[in-house]
Amino acid sequence: MSTETTLCVSEIFHSIQGESSFAGWPCAFVRLAGCGHGCRYCDTAYAEEAGTAMTVEQIVRRALAFEAPCVEVTGGEPLLQPGAFELLSTLCDHHPAVLLETGGFLPVERVDPRVHAIIDIKAPSSGVAAENCATNFALALDTPERFEFKIVVASREDYEWAKSYIAGHDLPGKCSIIFGPVFGHLEPRLLAEWILRDRLPVRMQLQLHKYIWNPDARGV
Template sequence: MIVTKTVKLCETFSSIQGESSYAGYPCFFIRLTGCNLRCSYCDTEYAYAEGEEVEVTELLKKARESGLSLVEITGGEPLIQEGAFELVTRLSDSGFQVLVETNGSVDITRLDPRAVAVLDVKTPGSGMSEKMDFRNLYRLRPNDEVKFVITSKDDFLWSVEMVNRYSLPQKRVLFSPAKGYIEPKQLAEWILKERLSVRLNLQLHKFIFGDKRGV
């Protein structure tokens, strides 16, 4: 007997991808419920518990109906749900380019190699740095990306140290200013001063749509 996996779903929506090297592309988002961390700057607290069980096959149908080829699975932390791994594989089998935004606390080796992991390295300013599984930085595949959300100059310096310690310049590295903590201009100036080979990562969707949910 085939058992169809389910996931606890918070929401789905189509929007412009706002982050990563895929920023600017139309994207279908699947936001799963639940998170094992509580970051100081979290902007999706509603995803901690809100949602309902949905079959993976139903989400495949929704992705196809979106008419888009790029799909992001996010949360919360999607990888704390067993069904998320099957969802990634089934979407990849169906020809979608899949991005998985993960907080770095869960082993990424089980992720389908066709997917792109966007690994959010928790800086000290997040309050969750000690929850990181830093071994994930050695598990990155060639197309994976690494994101640092930066709240202060101390976070910036810590992030630069991590980039060097784990030889991350060879990867796609994103430095993102935490909204309400530092301005994009300030982070840009620090990046330029240090001559860093990183991408300034802004939440493009918020410039377009504001802080609305589901965009």
């Protein structure tokens, strides 16, 4: 295991995976520090605070010690740190289910193909929808089993945008797509009813951990 590459870590914790198609599984989380993308609703602004420098080996040991059925690298924006690619590959050398949560504004082509990448597509209410990285769609359509897309929706306008956006990129029926409400901003029942009424082939998620623990708690 390489010991030289260092990353800036916000927190490493053990929780119930609250999002994605892995929701419900116990999961070890590695939250890398720093993002700067500035999504208006971001629930993890604390990841902008200075993190702790750790080597890949230290991070992997801490994450594996939880003996969880999946390990997720998130942030902040994990792909902003050059060492994230080595971290993901090293985790894959030691664990069969490594997940990446990324904000969708950076290319994922250098991510180890053993990683299951959850790519956020930012809707207009995030304020950064213009920065979604278009090259990720071709890669995902080529190897859909490695990817899933997520869109967090704050309003009816976001929902309509999301519906057109996934159709425009030919994703429905080809890639796994998840829609979820911005916590505390959109009533989950409304999103459920819109999806059902439109016969939309997407999965709906609620952030499980915010119902299990205090929604403002860190480290869950």
